[in-house]
Amino acid sequence: MSSVKTRKLVNLRNFPTFRPVSWFVLFFLYIPLVHVIVYSFNSSRIATIWEHFSTKWYFKTFHNDDMQRALKNSLKIGFAATILSTVLAVLAALGLVRMRRLGSAFAWSLIGAPLIIAEIVLAVGTLGFFMAVHIPLGIFGMVLAHTAFCIPFALLPIRARLGQLDVAPFEAAADLGANERQILRRITLPLLSPAIVSGALLAFAISIDDFITSFFISGPGSTTLPVYIFGMIRSTVTPEVDAISTLLLLFSGIVLISSYVLNRRRR
Amino acid sequence: MGNIKRRRASYAAAIAAATALLLTACGGSSTSGTPTAADTSAAFPTSGSGEVHLYNWTDYIDPEQLTAFTAETGIKVILDTFDSNETLLAKLQSGATGYDVVVPSDYMVAQMIELNLLQKVEPATFPNGKNIKPNLLNDIYWDAGRHYSAPWMYGTTGIACNTTAEPKCANIKSWHDYFTAGLPKMDSLKDQVEVVSAALRATGVAPADLCTTDKSKYAAAADLLKGFKPAVIDSDSGIERVIAGTSNVRHAWNGSTHRMKDKVPGVEYIYPSEGLNLWADNLVVPVGAPNLDNAKIFINWMMDPAHAGAESNFSGYDNGITGSDAFMSDSLKSDPAVVVPADKTALISAVPPCGQDARDLYTQVFTTWLGEQN
Amino acid sequence: MSKIVRGRPGQTSPWLAIPTIAYLFLTIGIPLFITVVYSFLQRAKIGMGVTWHFSPKAYKDLFILENLDGTTTFDTxxxxxxxxxxxxxxxxxxxxxxxxxxxxxxxxxxxxxxxxxxxxxxxxxxxxxxxxxxxxxxxxxxxxxxxxxxxxxxxxxxxxxxxxxxxxxxxxxxxxxxxxxxxxxxxxxxxxxxxxxxxxxxxxxxxxxxxxxxxxxxxxxxxxxxxxxxxxxxxxxxxxxxxxxxxxxxxxxxxxxxxxxxxxxxxxxxxxxxxxxxxxxxxxxxxxxxxxxxxxxxxx
CATH class of the missing domain: 1.10.3720.10 (MetI-like)
Structure with missing residues (x-):
């Protein structure tokens, strides 16, 4: 009996080692980001060696034309690719519902390709393709390529939401004589809109983040921020890299929080 | 054309005097004859509008100079950067039409001319074309007479060693010593021409023979490299790592060594006894450049001695413009890494402009070495 | 009379998906196809890219090494x-x-x-x-x-x-x-x-x-x-x-x-x-x- 009693005292929800491992993982995930933020205020020009507090690298960043051009390019490409990929993703999500088996298998293998195939493969393939059909390297081509790999990310939340939708409003609308277009405009799209927003956000994040594809197919005046940062990391690693990174972290944070607030309000 | 011929004649004496490529270095070029290109300067624009798209190596141009250029000429500079001659070539060949000025090294200029990628803009006839150092005008293999290219920085590739942190620097006198030193905190360049040519030199190949297609020579070089395991193999200059103390010995360009010395006085530039490569970068205009006039204005502006001197101060390299030494800092002019000491000039020879067969062998040795790293 | 639509939510004409499929075919399918094609071509003599001559050399090079001493061995x-x-x-x-x-x-x-x-x-x-x-x-x-x-x-x-x-x-x-x-x-x-x-x-x-x-x-x-x-x-x-x-x-x-x-x-x-x-x-x-x-x- 006594053994049963001691057993009862153990809380099953606390497997041994789970808590310390969890804290370690969280620490591991965040300590590099904390390091970047802290060292962006380093006065030394060596990014790894702390001297004393200074905001000079932020000052330098704000006066760095190349960095600002790169940021603008990233945003331009990001917005264009987000809009294009979201529209194409909505169309695909709706069209694929009633697509025949063979067609949808083909479609899904294309949509899934960017998720499965290594980015470097698609990047050099795209470079070869552009070279073969004489698409000039630059922002236009980058938007084309970014849109392609953003589509699956924009599509995922939309498809998930479609699967959860209740049939009732659609049947009711149909019974009341609404035609296909009316149902689409008045019921389907409004019900899907939160998912469309999350899909678009996801696509934007993926595009802004992209390094490998942009590296291979960027052209005159179309260097994006990750390509620019990579160049900096390769040559002179000053805390300016940390300062730019911190600003980007801040930007990601703002986007995330605003989307969270937006979602809350909608509920 | 007559203009060029005339200049050729007027520089004949200077060229004859200059035995190798650059030996005059910073000091000796003040006797380089009187300018003769005044006739073209009247037609040459000095200001413009719009933009000029520059495609340059990372960290290789002074941002303040670009601001000054814009202020003086009204032309905005859009800068993108690359990390190797081959990346530059890939971009141009894949149809990146839109760069106005790009900065290839010597052998790459030759290839780009061969591939019809460059415009014949005749930089020697620009108003500041008269400033081109005579030994970098006609006596160059990649563009004799400078029909396509204007000189930019030039330098050598040797070994940088932090003598304070690594006392064994004193033992490194040759490429062979470097490759077999086995010291901690050693870095290498990720550049197949530099690494493999150094290994060839270390195994006894003569400088004139660096484009050999004799496979046994490459086998010996590959054997030597087999034991060479640096901590980092990078396509950048590693300046920060040497300053931070995480790297003490490395295959380095003389200009980046100069910049290391600025922060860490113990760094020394070693001229390996088997000889070292001289390279020269150039400003060229690719075919299809959308702002041809602006490109010419930019190149001409950069050939002004004051501006070229300022660029040298920024990058740590000597440049191809006569009279620019008057604008260089003393630390640059007195650095034996930058100004080649008299007893070392014989060690220097141009980067080998090899044919495809030799290049394939270079690639094979290089990728084998990379593959053996872990 | 309007068409009565029943079945799964959100269903519309499958044709709606065609632009997306076409787009992805162009930007994913063709580059992958080109990758396969290029892998069977010869490299350009100088510079980058390929020349349009069939050659299985790229695949041979993956596994067979022509040694610098002239012998061929399995390339590890x-x-x-x-x-x-x-x-x-x-x-x-x-x-x-x-x-x-x-x-x-x-x-x-x-x-x-x-x-x-x-x-x-x-x-x-x-x-x-x-x-x-x-x-x-x-x-x-x-x-x-x-x-x-x-x-x-x-x-x-x-x-x-x-x-x-x-x-x-x-x-x-x-x-x-x-x-x-x-x-x-x-x-x-x-x-x-x-x-x-x-x-x-x-x-x-x-x-x-x-x-x-x-x-x-x-x-x-x-x-x-x-x-x-x-x-x-x-x-x-x-x-x-x-x-x-x-x-x-x-x-x-x-x-x-x-x-x-x-x-x-x-x-x-x-x-x-x-x-x-x-x-x-x-x-x-x-x-x-x-x-x-x-x-x-x-x-x-």
């Missing part, structure tokens, strides 16, 4: 690169599983508000540039960074982790951890902990409870996580480039090298084809494993 260089890529990805996958199961279970057993915060904390890194995260990690494991400092304090003067294969694997683990935690958490969240308690009450040891009751129910999440980590890790470029000291030890780095310094596009394309085949093989293997267990695993 690229097999080694493949093996290293595979090895690093496998270690990364194991490391992420070992780290993710505890934290996923731990999060799943917190109360709702804590859970939401923790899930957000694990999701957040996904929104941050991989380049910046890898850079941040590099600063941590640098010889001058915190890890170097601790090693120094402990008296390990010659301790180096940066620019080694281990650094690459730590980097891959760091970057892909959230991709393992989230699917496992999604499975763990649905797990009814009363089941485990029942088993425990019936006398099972804690480890047995985990092995027999808990693990089978989070297995779909683990398998999905393996797919989400192993496959991208295999084709990763940045971590080995930035943390491994640029010693070109993974397949993506060798592909990149052939499109830049080595200027051998057909060979780079042949390596790409090999990587695609390997990836498809992996996807198939993961599919088979999940089928064997009868788990519902969704990859996308």
């Amino acid at each position: 260089r690229y097999v080694k690169v493949l093996w290293h890529s595979f090895q690093y990805s496998a270690v990364t996958t194991v490391a992420t599983v070992v780290l993710s199961i505890p934290i996923a279970m731990w999060i799943a057993t917190r109360n709702e508000s804590t859970r939401n915060i923790l899930v957000a904390a694990v999701t957040l890194p996904f929104w941050i540039s991989i380049l910046i995260r890898t850079y941040g990690l590099r600063q941590i494991i640098d010889d001058n960074g915190p890890i170097g400092w601790i090693a120094h304090k402990l008296g390990y003067e010659n301790f180096h982790i940066i620019y080694t294969p281990i650094a690459t694997m730590i980097g891959l683990t760091y970057v892909f951890l959230p991709f393992m935690i989230l699917p496992i958490y999604a499975s763990a969240e649905r797990f009814d902990f009363r089941l485990a308690e029942a088993a425990y009450d019936l006398g099972a040891k804690r480890w047995t409870v985990f092995r027999r009751i808990v693990f089978p129910s989070i297995r779909p999440g683990v398998i999905a996580g393996i797919a989400l980590v192993f496959i991208p890790a295999l084709g990763s470029f940045l971590q080995s480039d930035m943390l491994g000291g640029g010693k070109t030890n993974m397949i993506a780095n060798v592909i990149a090298l052939n499109f830049t310094q080595a200027r051998n596009w057909p060979f780079g394309c042949a390596l790409s084809v090999l990587l695609i085949l390997l990836t498809l093989l992996l996807v198939q293997a993961i599919r088979l494993i999940s089928k064997k267990f009868g788990d519902q695993v969704s990859l996308v």
